[in-house]
């Protein structure tokens with residue numbers, strides 16, 4: 569292997585340096601002991617990242633998140649610094665400056681020197697390389713957790729949140745079942761599923777809207793042809809912006825208004841309760857209704873979307 573050069577008559581002369589020369593020796597007095605120390609710190613880092621992932625997953629306190637992430641980085645950082653300082657060839661490596669344009673032979677020699685040194689270093693410390701790789705890989709996986717959580721709730725998570733289910737009776741605040749003759753066109757009523765009067769997530773706005781000429785139902789979206797019998801329509805009363813009660817109905821424009829930040833939802837035919845004004849980001853969930861043989865209003869099924877703001881339904 570070539571190393572420092574001598575200078576004869578102004579021309580540098582390559583000097584061959586053996587791999588067991590002093591400059592290739594490591595700084596650690598006891599390399600084996602130092603390897604064990606570095607391995608221990610890498611393992612500490614790895615354990616820290618695993619702990620951080622677990623703490624994040626179970627929503628542990630910020631203290632646990634901070635301690636585990638700190639342990640991960642401290643372990644990794646300390647190990648890398650110690651490896652570089654004590655287990656790498658200590659040098660010094662120097663050579664005289666000469667022509668800056670290398671010949672083909674010089675290029676080949678440099679490449680050969682570089683790869684042989686790197687090979688020696690990496691081969692000697694294969695165990696440390698593996699632990700370092702494992703710690704980096706674990707950190708990479710753990711760093712994906714926030715992304716995974718941001719994908720939102722599992723479907724069953726929100727469908728079980730309200731007490732609406734197939735065949736639920738609609739009842740008023742006094743717990744009385746709502747009959748098809750109870751509301752005039754243009755009327756509005758707050759309703760709940762029987763057995764959950766006052767339920768914050770189950771509260772629903774029942775509106776009776778005059779169907780278009782020649783129709784008996786109001787179709788707010790394709791696939792909802794049977795959801796609004798005789799003009800009765802039911803929408804979640806929990807605003808999709810920040811959860812306030814969507815309490816006001818404007819009959820002329822077929823709109824429900826949330827008084828908190830003035831979000832307006834269009835519940836007219838074909839409008840699918842989309843927000844047409846204000847900060848609400850998505851439509852109000854609609855409850856599919858039917859009228860039973862005794863004339864009582866009942867639910868065909870629960871809401872098909874989560875009620876309230878989307879951030880309520882992130883996994884926690």
Ligand code: FES
Nearest residue numbers: 807809810826829
């Ligand atoms: S909570 Fe309804 S618009 Fe903000």
